[in-house]
Structure formats: C-alpha cells, structure tokens
Amino acid sequence: MIDLQRRGVIFGLAGLAAGQALFAPARLFAADKIKPSASSALIVVDVQNCFLPGGSLAVKEGDQVIPVINRIAKGFDNVVMTQDWHTPNHMSFASSHANQKPFDVIKVAYGDQVLWPDHCVQDTEGAQIAKDIKIPQANLIIRKGFRKDVDSYSAFMEADRKTNSGLASYFKERGIDTVFLTGLATDFCVAWTAVDARHAGLTTYVVEDACRGIDVNGSLAKAWADMTAAGVQKIQSTDLVV
Ligand code: VGL
Numbered sequence: 001m002i003d004l005q006r007r008g009v010i011f012g013l014a015g016l017a018a019g020q021a022l023f024a025p026a027r028l029f030a031a032d033k034i035k036p037s038a039s040s041a042l043i044v045v046d047v048q049n050c051f052l053p054g055g056s057l058a059v060k061e062g063d064q065v066i067p068v069i070n071r072i073a074k075g076f077d078n079v080v081m082t083q084d085w086h087t088p089n090h091m092s093f094a095s096s097h098a099n100q101k102p103f104d105v106i107k108v109a110y111g112d113q114v115l116w117p118d119h120c121v122q123d124t125e126g127a128q129i130a131k132d133i134k135i136p137q138a139n140l141i142i143r144k145g146f147r148k149d150v151d152s153y154s155a156f157m158e159a160d161r162k163t164n165s166g167l168a169s170y171f172k173e174r175g176i177d178t179v180f181l182t183g184l185a186t187d188f189c190v191a192w193t194a195v196d197a198r199h200a201g202l203t204t205y206v207v208e209d210a211c212r213g214i215d216v217n218g219s220l221a222k223a224w225a226d227m228t229a230a231g232v233q234k235i236q237s238t239d240l241v242v
C-alpha cells in the first residue's frame with residue numbers, strides 16, 4: 001500500500017518533469033537544469049583573434065571560453081555569432097583621435113565612448129572568428145561597428161541607439177523567444193547584447209563561465225548590475241542540459 005502510494009508520487013513527479021520539458025527551456029526541478037529548445041538560440045559574441053591572448057585588445061583568459069562554448073553549442077540548433085567589424089581609423093580607436101590613449105573616455109554625439117586599441121579591422125586576421133570555435137551549424141553572423149563614426153557593442157542596435165541590426169526581427173520571424181549569451185567581452189559586447197535582448201522581449205541568460213570580461217574602471221561589476229536590473233539571468237554552463 002505504502003509502496004504504491006510512493007510510486008504514485010514518483011510517477012506524478014516524473015510526469016510533471018516530462019510536461020515541463022515540452023515547454024523548454026524549463027528549469028527541471030530535479031537538479032534545476034535548463035534544456036535549450038527549438039525556440040532557444042545560442043549567441044556567441046565576438047570570439048575573434050583580436051580579443052584572444054596575444055591579440056590587440058586581448059581579454060584575459062579569453063581563449064578559455066572556446067571549449068566551453070563548443071561543448072554547449074552541441075545542444076543548440078539555432079546559433080548566432082557576432083563579429084566586431086570596424087573600418088580602418090574607426091572612431092572607437094584611440095589612434096583616430098589626437099592626444100588620446102586606449103581606455104580614455106571621450107564625449108561623442110551619442111554619449112560616452114571608451115577608446116580602444118585598434119582592433120577587429122574588416123578583413124584582417126585579427127577580425128576572424130577564432131579558428132578553434134567549432135560550430136558548423138551556426139545560422140547567422142551579425143557584423144557590427146562597421147560604420148566609421150558609430151560604435152556598436154550590442155548585436156541588436158548601434159551605440160547611437162537608433163540603427164537596428166535586424167536581429168530582433170530575425171529572432172521573431174524564426175520563433176525564437178529565449179537566448180543564451182556567451183563570448184567576449186562580458187562587460188561590453190555581451191552585456192549590451194544581453195540588455196537589448198531583454199528590450200526585445202527575449203528570455204535572456206548569460207552563461208558566466210562561457211564569457212570573460214575586460215574589466216576597466218569597474219566595468220564588469222557595473223555590467224552585471226545593469227544586466228540584473230534588466231532581468232538578465234546569470235547561469236553557469238553546467239546548468240545547461242546539452
Ligand atoms: C568589444 C570593446 C570594443 C567587445 C568590442 O567585443 O566586447 N569591446 N569592441
């Protein structure tokens with residue numbers, strides 16, 4: 001008798017878990033894991049040579065995201081990559097301004113602009129996506145920052161906050177309502193893309209151990225605060241069932 005009742009409970013819970021999985025990504029109660037579904041997309045932000053150790057705007061441990069991203073990408077049918085893609089003499093380069101050095105902040109028409117070392121110049125080796133990224137099923141590559149006078153950290157919208165990339169419409173047309181963000185750098189392109197994903201109405205996760213930050217003048221802590229305020233959820237790659 002007791003045994004039967006116990007079984008009933010167990011089957012009941014098992015049924016609930018299966019039901020939740022139909023509406024994935026659901027937090028499966030057992031180990032609180034998240035399973036990507038057909039309406040989920042992985043976004044791989046700017047894993048490009050310039051941002052890897054030895055690159056012109058190297059992110060500390062930037063290369064360490066690659067095996068993590070390759071592993072979780074196996075669980076996604078929908079993968080979007082982004083590629084920082086600047087003109088020579090781009091306005092975000094310190095070298096384009098007299099008397100400025102990398103990591104200085106200047107005022108431009110649309111607000112504050114951090115100045116960077118030259119990086120990710122169109123069609124250069126540094127702008128190529130890291131060769132060790134192995135995601136053959138990636139569906140779309142969004143290039144950004146390709147207009148000389150406007151920077152673009154976000155994959156959705158340029159820094160002037162006017163020019164749309166079309167990515168929100170792409171997700172809408174493809175029935176994607178949930179995105180998982182990975183890549184470089186946590187505090188710039190990942191964070192801005194994550195906040196804009198929320199503005200586009202998407203459920204948004206940032207996979208913390210699949211990202212690394214630049215962390216200049218407290219930018220990493222600020223980025224996490226901004227993301228949390230926007231409703232972005234921080235997870236680890238081990239929270240995913242892939
Ligand atoms: C990025 C600074 C300048 C990034 C791009 O990918 O986070 N950061 N350009």
Ligand code: ZN
Pocket residue numbers: 084086092119120145
């Ligand atoms: Zn850039």
